[in-house]
Amino acid sequence: MTTKTITYTSTFEEDVVKGLTAFPKSLSSKYFYDKKGDKLFQDIMAMPTYYLTNSEFEIISSQKEAISASFQAENGFDLIELGAGDGKKTKVLLKYLAEQNIDFSYLPIDISQNVLDGLKESVEKEIPGIDIQPQQGTYFEVLEDLASYNTRKKVIMVLGSNIGNLLHPKAIEFLENIQEGMNPNDLVFMGFDQKKNPQTILDAYNDKEGITAAFNKNVLHRINRELDANFDVDEFLHWEVYDPETGTAKSYLVSKKEQEVRINKLELDVNFKAWETIHTEISQKYDDAVVSWLADEAGLQIANQFTDSKGFYKNYLFKKK
Numbered sequence: 001m002t003t004k005t006i007t008y009t010s011t012f013e014e015d016v017v018k019g020l021t022a023f024p025k026s027l028s029s030k031y032f033y034d035k036k037g038d039k040l041f042q043d044i045m046a047m048p049t050y051y052l053t054n055s056e057f058e059i060i061s062s063q064k065e066a067i068s069a070s071f072q073a074e075n076g077f078d079l080i081e082l083g084a085g086d087g088k089k090t091k092v093l094l095k096y097l098a099e100q101n102i103d104f105s106y107l108p109i110d111i112s113q114n115v116l117d118g119l120k121e122s123v124e125k126e127i128p129g130i131d132i133q134p135q136q137g138t139y140f141e142v143l144e145d146l147a148s149y150n151t152r153k154k155v156i157m158v159l160g161s162n163i164g165n166l167l168h169p170k171a172i173e174f175l176e177n178i179q180e181g182m183n184p185n186d187l188v189f190m191g192f193d194q195k196k197n198p199q200t201i202l203d204a205y206n207d208k209e210g211i212t213a214a215f216n217k218n219v220l221h222r223i224n225r226e227l228d229a230n231f232d233v234d235e236f237l238h239w240e241v242y243d244p245e246t247g248t249a250k251s252y253l254v255s256k257k258e259q260e261v262r263i264n265k266l267e268l269d270v271n272f273k274a275w276e277t278i279h280t281e282i283s284q285k286y287d288d289a290v291v292s293w294l295a296d297e298a299g300l301q302i303a304n305q306f307t308d309s310k311g312f313y314k315n316y317l318f319k320k321k
Contacts, residue, residue: 029281055313076103084108146181175298213238
C-alpha cells in the first residue's frame with residue numbers, strides 16, 4: 001500500500017484514505033447515500049423483513065394523539081428532525097398537527113440535499129400551509145446550531161433508530177450534544193430498535209433479494225465514480241453478523257480474493273488479502289436498561305415511551321435531568 005501527501009478537497013476523500021489505510025479497514029455508512037443510495041434505502045425500508053420502518057410507523061400512526069400532546073406548548077414549538085429521510089412516518093404527525101391547527105415549524109435535517117428537496121416538495125404538496133425549513137448537513141454540524149433555537153420549545157426528533165449507528169460511547173456523546181443545546185422545557189423524541197430474536201435481526205439486514213448488499217456496496221461505486229478508482233465491486237461479498245450479548249449488528253464488505261485497488265484521485269493503492277474485511281456499519285439494539293443508562297450518562301431522563309404491538313421497537317421521549 002502506497003500513498004503520497006495530498007491535499008484533501010472533501011471529508012469524503014479524507015475518510016476514504018484513513019479508512020482504507022487503517023487496520024482493520026473501514027468505510028463510514030454515511031457514504032452509502034447519494035441519489036442511487038437514497039433509492040436503495042427506500043427499497044430496503046419497503047422490504048417485509050425490514051421490520052423497523054413498519055414498527056415505528058405503527059407507533060406513530062396509532063399513538064399520534066398522545067405523542068403530539070406531549071410536544072405542544074402555549075406559544076408553539078419547533079420540530080427539528082435529524083436524519084429526516086423521505087418523511088413517510090413524520091408526515092403522519094405533521095398532518096395531525098396541521099389538522100389540529102397547532103402552531104409549529106418543521107425543520108428537517110439530512111445529509112442528502114437530494115432527500116431534502118424531495119421531502120420539501122412532497123410535504124408542501126400533501127400538507128399545504130406547513131412551515132417547513134429544510135437544512136442540509138450532518139448531525140454534528142446541526143447540533144452546534146441547536147442552542148440558537150431558544151425563543152420557544154424545541155422538540156428534537158430522531159426516527160429510524162439512527163442512534164443505532166453509534167457505539168455506546170459515541171451515542172452518549174451524541175445525546176450529550178443534543179442535551180447541551182436544550183432548554184429545560186425542550187424534548188427529544190427518538191427511536192430505538194429493541195433486542196429480539198437474533199434471526200429476525202439478521203433477516204432485516206441480510207435480505208435474500210440483495211438490496212442491503214447493494215446498499216453497502218454503493219460506497220465502492222461512489223469511490224469509483226467520484227475518486228476515479230477501479231474497485232471490482234462484484235469481488236466483494238456483503239456479510240452481516242449479530243451478537244445478542246452486546247446487541248450489536250455489524251456489516252462488512254469482504255474481499256473474495258487477493259487484489260489491489262487504485263484510487264487515482266487520491267494517488268492511493270490499496271491491497272486486499274483474500275477474505276479481508278471493510279467494516280461499513282453497525283446497528284445497535286437496545287432494552288430499557290441500556291436506554292436509561294445512555295440517557296442518564298448524557299444528562300437526560302426518560303419522560304415517556306411508546307412501543308409497537310410486537311414490542312420490536314420503541315420511541316422514547318427524553319427531557320433534561
